Amino acid sequence: MPVHNNDIADIFNEFADLLEIKRANPFRIRSYRNAARTLTGQSRNISDMVREGDDLTQLPGIGKDLAAKIKEIAETGELSKLNDLKKELPDDLSKLMKIPGLGPKKIKVLFQDLGIASVKSLKKAAQGHKLRELEGFGDKTEQNILGEIERIEEEIKKHGGKERIKLFRAEQIAEKYREYLEKHKEAEKIQVAGSYRRRRETVGDLDILAVCGKETGLMDHFVGYEDVEKIISKGKTKSSVLLRAGFQVDLRVVQPExxxxxxxxxxxxxxxxxxxxxxxxxxxxxxxxxxxxxxxxxxxxxxxxxxxxxxxxxxxxxxxxxxxxxxxxxxxGNLPRLVELGDIRGDLHMHTRYSDGRLTIKEMAEAARNKGYEYIAVSDHSKHLTVANGLDERRLAEQMKEIDKLNQELKDIRILKSIELDILEDGALDLPDEVLKDLDLVLCSVHYRFNLSLEKQTKRILKAMDNPYVNIICHPSGRLINERPPYEVNMEKLIKSAKERNCFMELNAHPDRLDLNDIYCKMAKKEGVKVAVSTDAHAQNDLDFMRFGVGQARRGWLETGDVLNTRSWKDLSEELGR
Ligand SMILES: [Zn+2]
Ligand SMILES: [Zn+2]
CATH class of the missing domain: 3.30.210.10 (DNA polymerase, thumb domain)
Structure with a gap:
């Protein structure tokens, strides 16, 4: 994705905002703001300068450190330090950012002047008319904020009263806590139970079980954890804490029997x-x-x-x-023998630098090979998705040439030529058949116009499936967990039609998607449609998302035979013939 000067400036400004919230050194904050101003004032495209190896420290206010950061953003579209900083701040602060009308500047004022770091304390302050006195706020802002909070609370209520966090985030929290608990000398068994253990896509709170020698020592250790904000209760066999992330964790100590x-x-x-x-x-x-x-x-x-x-x-x-x-x-005696992570032999959906991925094809292939995979499909975006630098015919041909060369060079992994084609609004595909026929695998996806009627959206995808080169429908419902509902589509019809056409459905393993969900996986299995569990990786670590996909597949009763990418390449290539 081409990165513009303004994009880099925005990232620097956001970084400065967060530093301000953290009350970092004012000189440091100002250096980022100045750099942002320098960048927006440049007539030349900074990304081009980076590509051409120009010395960025020649620009006013840009030292070595900032130059390195600019280079990182130009090349990856992100600043890893910014992501780290976001992790350091209370989770609730980022929740505040989700309230329309509240930007970092206002949040900074709230945090510094009133110590507000959560939606709850914000609501209280708004009700007590404390906000209107603040700089940059007024009666109207106060009212608007209160209105937005109430709307958000209404939403949460609709979803069962408690906000559930994504499994990925729950895992980060749970595994760190578990490791900490295991360090205690009395801990014999530590196990995280609840919906976390069932690998549900979202988790409400964490239930940890422990077996140990003397219970009291472990409980002290439990409530003494660094991320604990509040001890809700503490007893001999059960304690509860609230983490700074706004997440409740219970520990129960039980007898071995x-x-x-x-x-x-x-x-x-x-x-x-x-x-x-x-x-x-x-x-x-x-x-x-x-x-x-x-x-x-x-x-x-x-x-x-x-x-x-x-x-x-x-x-x-x-x-x-x-x-x-x-x-x-x-x-x-009919329980399925569920698919396991170790059964997966390849990953059939990923992006490289050709579109919006971060790594080269070779780097992706090597990372996959290190995971023990036999094959990967390189499936960059097609041209319609301009924001992701999608491939046209010419660039796809270039990519195919590179893949041929790499397949000669890399011995123990096969790279499949693939593409993630956009399904256009009328169901037409983004590239012509004469291009598709040379690919090993054709994926297709809906990436825009999510708001079509049920009938139109279903027809759109069915029409795409009619194309004999199409193999897999990716992230078939289009939902983003906790963020975007699925588009309206007749999934049962899609699955049945996939069976008729010898097409497959994807279970996109990205923890924001997990799409197909468990219910539809089970439906696909029932209809005899195989499912490809794929990560949609845009970077090396994303390849590890496979574990979330396999978890969801298991929730959908899928066995090894139901999952396309448990096949050897030889068997897979036969399956792909339509
Ligand atoms: Zn996609
Ligand atoms: Zn993708």
Whole structure:
């Protein structure tokens, strides 16, 4: 993506804003603001200067450090230091930024003058008419802010009362906390349960279970964690804290003989647990978080398998525990053998520098090879997506030549020639058939006009699928978790039509997407449509998103055979023939 001088200036200004909020050294802040001004005042495109190797320190106010940062932004579109800084600030501050009308400048004033760092404290201050006195605020701003907060609260209420965070973020929080807890000498077993363990796409709060020697020491350790903002409660066997990220974490210490029963209980889902308990009742057994009891006598509970066995069930994988047929399948011995991360042999969707990715094809291929993959598909954007520097016929031909060369050079990984084609509004494809016929794999996606009617959107995608070169429909619902709802489309019809046309559906493993979702994965399986679990990586680390995709696939009951990219290249190439 071409980076303009103004883009770089915006990033510097945002960086300066956050530094101000953090009360960093004023000289440092000013140097970024000055640099931003220098950049917007330049007639030459700075990105071009970077490409041509010009010495940026010749520009007024640009030293070595700033020059390096400009280079980073010009090349990647991002400033990693800015991302780091965002992580350091209270999560709630970035929530404040989401309130329309509140920019960094106002947030800085709120934070510095009134110590406001959360939506809750902001609401209180607005209700107490404390905002109108602040510099840059007024009666009207105060009213508007209050109105926006109420609207946001209304939204949250609609979604079950509590704000849920994406699994990716929950994982960052959970794994760091778990590692910290494991360091304690009394900790024997530490396990994060709840919807986190079931790999749900969003997580409400974290339930951690522990088995340990002397309980009290671990509880002190738990509440002493650096990210704890508030201790909600602290007891011998249960404590709760609120993290600065605005996220509640509970720790329960259980006895070894109850560990399995507690793990089952706190992993949920509630519906699954009720169904299991019901079977227990039929066998005169009482099941709770302490174990399985016949009268007063405990007959099981040390492991989850023991509990399941007591009611005549095999072990049920956490991802299946939603009471969506897993109990019946378990009773009949029909539980799926879920796909695992280790079954994945390649990644069929990623971007390189040819469009909006950060790395070269070779760098991506090497990263994938290091993960043990046999193949990758290089699927850059097509020309319609100009903001992502999409490929036209000429640049695609260039890319194909480079891939041919790399396939000669790199021995233990195969690079597939692919593209992520835009589906145009009328269902036409963004590049002609004579170009598509030379590709190994054609992906296509809806990237704009999300607001078509159900009928039109469905027709649009079906028409794309009619093209005999199309293999995979990417991120088929278009949703962004917590940010953008899916567009209206008849997914059942898409899946059935994919079957008729020997097309496949993608489960986009990006943690913001996870699209197809679990329900539709199960539908695809039922209809006999294979699913490609792909990361849509734009950078090296994005390749690791595969674990989220596999988690969602498992929630959708997918087995190795249901997932396209568990095939060897030989088998895959046969599958792709239409
Ligand atoms: Zn896309
Ligand atoms: Zn993509």
């Amino acid at each position: 109850s560990y399995g029963a507690a793990l089952l209980y706190f992993t949920g889902s509630k519906d699954h647990n009720i169904a299991v308990r019901k079977i227990g009742v039929g066998k005169n057994l009482k099941i709770n978080e302490y174990g399985v009891f016949k009268g007063d006598r405990q007959i099981a509970g040390k492991t989850e398998s023991e509990v399941y066995k007591a009611v005549g069930l095999p072990f049920i994988e956490p991802e299946l525990r939603e009471d969506r047929g897993e109990i019946e399948a378990g009773q009949k």
